[in-house]
Amino acid sequence: MTAASVERIDGVRCTTGESPAWDAAAKAWYWVDIPAKRVWRLDAASKTRFWELPEMAGCVAPRARGGLIAGMETGMYDVDLFDNGTVATALLGKPADLGAGMRFNDGRTDRQGRFWSGTMFMDMSAAKDIGKLYRYDGHGLSQPLVSGLLTQNGLSWSPDGKTMYLSDSHPQSRLVWAFDYDVATGTPSNRRVFANLAEHVGRPDGAVVDADGCYWTCANDAGCLLRFxxxxxxxxxIDLPFAKPSMCTFGGADLRTMIVTSIVSGKPDDAEWGGSVVLLRPGVQGLADAACAF
Structure with a gap:
């Protein structure tokens, strides 16, 4: 067990903070507050601001041409944020089975700049395993590549891009899988269990792989980060000051700073920190996520 000094980002409290991403070109962090329909930015001058979105976004990632790509309630969207506070969105693709009560959830780019995200049924108490995983690239939105997911999460790739990680954070699953990954076609295969958090603590929420090839997962409900x-x-x-860490990623000039978002738990002992976003230095270097190239 390791303790880490955390820096709280002032003035930020998210109901469901998610999908932190480092934009190296802009030297800025982005993340979302899902139910608030907001996308946040922290710039190099430590200034924060947010934009209101037309619908909930579960995840965002920087695009190589500028702006963001987002997995939202009704599909994957191109998102442009303007200094005057306005937002422009354009639909990139919508799965045919993205029905009522569903939305995209966790998302990340692979090493080649393809954007991946999965769908989920928002009422987790219903335990509907109808979530599916999709890829967006130069051919548009793919057909489902993985099916039968309760609460899709935990996307990340090994340093060489040849292993893809995916988790299901639902209490009835708590599994992280590894896949062989064809970097030329963006196709996962040979799915196998990588980690079962029922043997550890918490539920495997958002995750990131570091430069050593180790997989960091936010152990939701356990208030910590676990590295495999x-x-x-x-x-x-690494223990954290909130109960429900939701996603982590590396960034900063040296890729040694980690940002971690969280979710409000509603528990009295979590009232001070729940929903905050923090920065920490875990003592290892991360990898630069590719901007979405499509």
Whole structure:
């Protein structure tokens, strides 16, 4: 177990903070507050601001041409944020089975700049395993590549891009899988269990792989980060000041700063920190996520 000094980002409290992403070109962090329909930015001058979106976004990632790509309630969208506070969105693709009560959830780019995100049924108490995983690239939105998901989460890729990680954070699953990944076609195969958090603590929420190839997952409900080696061995735990960490990623000029979002738990002992967004230095270097190239 390791303690880490965390820096709280002032003036930010999210109901469901999610999908932090480092935009190296803009030298800025982005993340979303899902139910508030907001996308936040923290710039190099430590100034924060947010934009109101027309619908909930579960995830965002920077695009190489500028702006963001987002997985939202009704599809994947191109999102442009303007200094005057306005937002422009354009639909990139919508799955045929993205029905009422569903939305996109966790998302991330692979090493080649393809954007991946999965769908979920928002009422987790219903435990509907109708979530599916999709890829967006130069051919548009793919057909489902993985099906049968309750609460899709935990996307990340190994340093060489040849292993894809995916989790299901629903209480009835709590699994992280690894896949062989064809970097030329963006196709996952050979799905196998990488980590079962029922053997550890919490639920595997958003995640990121570091430069050593280790997989960091936010252990939701357990208030910590867990790092697994490429062989699936737990080798490190960092406790956090909130109960429900939701996603983490690396950024900053040296890629040694980690940002972690969180969710309001509603518990009295979590009232001070729940929903906050923090920065920390875990002592390892991250990898630069590719901007969405399509």
């Amino acid at each position: 080696t490429p062989s699936g061995k737990l080798d490190r735990r």
